[in-house]
Amino acid sequence: MTEPLIDTHCHLVLLDERGLLHTALEGAAAAGVETIVTVGVDLEDSDRNREIAEAHANVWFTVGWDPQQSQPPDAAQRRALADLVQHPRAVAVGEVGLDLFFRPGYHETPLQVQQRSFLTMLELAAEFDKPVVIHDRDAHDEVIAALGHVPDVHGLMHCFTGDAVHMRRCVDRGFAVSFAGIVTFKHAGDIQEAASGVPADAYVVETDAPFLTPVPHRGTANLPERVADTAAKIAALRAEPEDEVRRRTTATARRVLRLPEPA
């Protein structure tokens, strides 16, 4: 494989907490992952991701407030999020979105609270002209409805879990869909169908590391280098050469997240 890859979504702060930051960065470089986007879930986490991005030339960060947060950002937090999103290494607002997978210990934030957080963050993205990275778990219709309030906002549907029909809705709305390791799982037929049919310039790949380890590495912490396994699976599904998938997803990630070509 000669074409570089981009991991459009991982959590380097969480890998750092597990003592895996250097393993992650070295493994990515060895596997041809030229750029890593590390994603924030709240103000403090986004700021810690900023520190990692400042220390590593191939790492960029996002400024997020995820649907698990128990309250929308207050005025002071919103100002701090706005400051952070103007940082030269900040590429997007996210992750933000809606999550209707309610479980004790996972999260129990009411939908109405999530919707207020999501709208606040979508407006932040519009104000600073940034793409958004959207978290949608069991909330496809609700996410599309919320996007109706901000027609100029575009970006990525992170960890896409819809079928081919929802994929088409997202693409028609101007979003690229991002496939994570789930597309390699045995019972992911709907997602695999979406990956087979998505236009070649409308999807990217990600790991969501340390979560969602792809086949054949199940049972271990996920790492950015494993984005190669997801790209390989999509190439097989689309009956395309792996290098074609790598080239296309890298070009789309650069376009949507406005990433510069590496020096």
Ligand SMILES: [Zn+2]
């Ligand atoms: Zn994530």
